[in-house]
Amino acid sequence: MASDQASTARAVCPAIFIAAPASGQGKTTVTAALARLLRNQGKVVRVFKTGPDYLDPLVLAQASGQPVDQLDLWMAGEAYCRQRLFEAAREADLILVEGAMGIFDGDPSSADLAARFQLPMAIVMDVKGMAQTAAALVAGIAGFRDDITVAGLIANACASQRHRELIESALPASIPLLATVPRDPDMALPERHLGLVQAEEIRDELEARFEAGARVLEAQGLADTLLRVPPVVFEAPVDGIAMPPEALKDLTIGVARDAAFSFIYQANLDLLQALGAELRFFSPITDGELPGCDALWLPGGYPELYGAELAANRPMKAAIQAFFMANKPILAECGGLLYCLETLTDYDDQIHEMLGLLAGQGAMKGRRGCQGMQTADLPEGPVRGHAHHRSVSHGTPEPIAHGQRQRHPAPGEAIYRARRLTASYLHLYFPNNPTAIAKLFLTESAATDLQPIQGA
Structure with missing residues (x-):
């Protein structure tokens, strides 16, 4: 030992x-x-x-x-x-x-x-x-x-x-x-x-x-x-890791986690809990309602493999749509972004109706796709992350920003915002900027009051 x-x-x-x-x-x-x-x-x-x-x-x-x-x-x-x-x-x-x-x-x-x-x-x-x-x-x-x-x-x-x-x-x-x-x-x-x-x-x-x-x-x-x-x-690092203390205390976050949504960094879960949040997991495939929560996280995964099941689960779709209309915070990453669009076309060219929180259609393509490290320039602050997908989206609204590629000047992944929904192909690494992540999941007034931490 x-x-x-x-x-x-x-x-x-x-x-x-x-x-x-x-x-x-x-x-x-x-x-x-x-x-x-x-x-x-x-x-x-x-x-x-x-x-x-x-x-x-x-x-x-x-x-x-x-x-x-x-x-x-x-x-x-x-x-x-x-x-x-x-x-x-x-x-x-x-x-x-x-x-x-x-x-x-x-x-x-x-x-x-x-x-x-x-x-x-x-x-x-x-x-x-x-x-x-x-x-x-x-x-x-x-x-x-x-x-x-x-x-x-x-x-x-x-x-x-x-x-x-x-x-x-x-x-x-x-x-x-x-x-x-x-x-x-x-x-x-x-x-x-x-x-x-x-x-x-x-x-x-x-x-x-x-x-x-x-x-x-x-x-x-x-x-x-x-x-x-x-x-x-x-x-151990001399200065430790900058953390806004208890920034998410008394906040409950619903996290989609099942066969369609599973691209979740353990470090992200640890960070949310370290900030004081309670996490409640749910399945968009099989559950009929959301857990009681103040914010939602729809991570990446394989929604293209479960398009029919996601489309058929109308009670869950209605629950998330109501959550969106209530102006509650939602973060959707990659597969979560596809789920938020109007439709998703799978590898068999079958079209499935998704949530419709964002205008646009998603579709799977060949084995080659976008990947690489990028920084998401969010209004809440920059957060580093990663893109890796085999799908494309089109008919989407004007993005609020694009990711900045690690080594290339071309614009990275589009970042969309509608009401309190933030959606992108990027998988964010939450510990990179805990203050910005906390703001994503807070109400607008609470996010405004949260001050950046030195070194975040």
Whole structure:
């Protein structure tokens, strides 16, 4: 178990950053299997996911039995990342951080995050079709920057013992072969057009895949090896995270959460509760009425897969329409935006009647879509977030603003406002600006009275 130092602002814990040379190498499969193995051994493992992904964390949370948060230096900020790692180090036997994309891709990249917190990296690489070349690639990664440390290689899709021997014999002495993972479809995690299939939909199937992966890694002693890596010293941020105290006290927020609306950052829920809000979850698919609440949050998800069910639930649609007409605050993100439009056309070209809170029609298109980091320039203040969708909308009203892209001058996602509804394709990361988020969910008079917090 991790131990605190003499100062309460420092904690020590073994930690490993699971990285890869590219997407699709098996990072999530390996991270989930390792988390399950440690959990089976009675260890407390805390897992984090690099970047804005909202699907992988749900899978990793099921595997580890612990909440999984995103770490992103741009979207969340260094102070937030530092605070989360520090808190995890105080309770965990091992911290796992899964990277995103290729290790050096993006700005900031996975390598930037690992370097900032001095996290040693285990490189997961799909070695199908190569042997000694895998050793050359990982050696190149290790030498590309002098501020990263490679703890070893996990060779995924390894065909045989001979295949393993060829790779291991070519590795430099400083980079051990930590484990090999066979080409086993029973371990692979199911995917669909926006990423992995949601954990809640295939919970039992995931359990079998986690256990299969845990058995493979246990036979090679991977957990024991990683628990023996030199521990990392984690420090709490000096200034902490700026929070308007009890800004949402006595406020109840209804949160849509079901198979159609599930792209929810755990950090967003934590932030709302830390501000004093009570959260009440409901299903736009199956519930006939809203819970008693003062504000609504309609997050992203897969409404296109449940268009018929959403359209047929007339009592829920009427309840949300009445809530809107009463000028109560509503935040709709991505899938929530599609739900607020007049119609939604699914992948089978079936048209479904939606809420009609905003003029316009939504429609699914091909596999390519908009994605990337953006800042939402809201009247309440700027909030950083992320866009990732395969749909388009048209016939919509004039937006009040557009997102600002992280690195590109072109306008980002449109931001709409009607009555107290704020809607956009952007998924906002609430901890980036707690004051602005609090204002979104308050009445107009209360939002006006709420003053910005220094550093928010």
